[in-house]
Amino acid sequence: MLARDETQLPLKTTPLHALHLARGGKMVPFAGYEMPVQYGPGVLKEHLHTRAHAGLFDVSHMGQIELRAKSGRLEDAATALERLVPQDIVALAPGRQRYAQFTNAAGGILDDLMVANLGDRLFLVVNAACKDADEAHLRAQLSDACEIATLPNRALLALQGPQAEAVLAKFCADVAALKFMDVAALRVMDLDCMVSRSGYTGEDGFEISVPAEGAAALATALLDNPDVLLIGLGARDSLRLEAGLCLYGHDIDTTTTPVEAALTWSIQKSRRTGGARAGGFPGADVILAQLDGGAPRQRVGLKPEGRAPVRDNAPLFADATTTPIGTVTSGGFGPSVNAPVAMGYLPTAQAALGGTVFAEVRGQRLPLRVAPLPFVSHGYKR
């Protein structure tokens, strides 16, 4: 009954690899890395602990990239990056970060990312599976204006949950002053870190870019606090799903536009029709037309009415008829909701909250209600 993957690929490891093994991490291949899917307590307890206390995640597999303007003026780097994303980067204040997407000519999403203004440079955090392609894209498109540097010698830790501030403040009092999506260069345990108040769980918390050689010491120190539990990728996925956050390659990809993906909140007015710098990014014609006139389909929250989880790729139906109208893109059991939860795409006409659709699971049609996202309210400290 258990499928075991015996394939041995040359997998990369993060600076915390030895720590994962020493602490009972169940290691699996993920985006070319050997990463912990869970530790001894298991996905359910790790998930609930993060929501109640604090969880520490190794996300060092993600890409960290710096952009510096060749002119030396940050504004020029920001203007250049706006050629690749539908977000307002020029108006992003120093010490602030925002969510963005690299788009393609069809308006689809090449990757989603965080962009921070560090004063003299832009700092990007991109998905592990896309980071090589992202770097190539940046070099091909922005080399005229920017120096592009990847930071392979930095680890990335996420400390998430209501106790995250109290825990991290013991090592760096300044973190308490940060608000959601603030970012600052801070000394943490005598290490030069880049700390942002953000994350991928829906909880308050921090992401800490730390020199690779200091990462294990910092992780160990944080884990010495009894409020902090080490959390694997399994709970990271269930936490972000309950928080209604997209997973690249599942909820968003090159065939979904930011408007279809219900990410219009991330596209500032200045880049929309009538804005100061409207358009000018790949696929702007498609994306601006959808912002103005609506998209044919929408990412929605879906709550199965029964107890059976409805998982990725389950086709969605309006009724007992045979033609699918959409697909589940993320689905599973939500430990905090204590029920199955899912997200997927539906035609806009059928995407209204409260509507019922059916997913096909093992030959049966199971009812799901179109539900508001997130499934668990965000705990961000704004």
Next chain:
Amino acid sequence: MTTLYTSDHEWLRIEGDIATIGVTDYAQSQLGDVVFVELPKVGRTFKKAEAAAVVESVKAASDVYAPISGEVLEVNETLSAEPALVNSDAAGKAWFFKMKIADKSELDGLMDEAAYQSHTA
């Protein structure tokens, strides 16, 4: 009463021509927290190795195969309300279903406890 095991980590308790079937403690430890169990319908007949039940953790769904051929006589409805029993008592209260053994010779291919222990070692 004999207990036999499959290489797919199911156990069968044999009483006369009835087999009670569940998943092993090793299986539950590999699955993680079980959040949903789908049981077969009473009266359904399975051939050996057909998917008969589904057990779902937070992360994934796994099939439970009919370890032998036969008709389902009874299912453990308690698991529908309390799927976590699979984690806490896999070898006992968390039995999945009972089957009428169609062909006793199919039992010959199964493992005894000692063989199963070395299979998972």
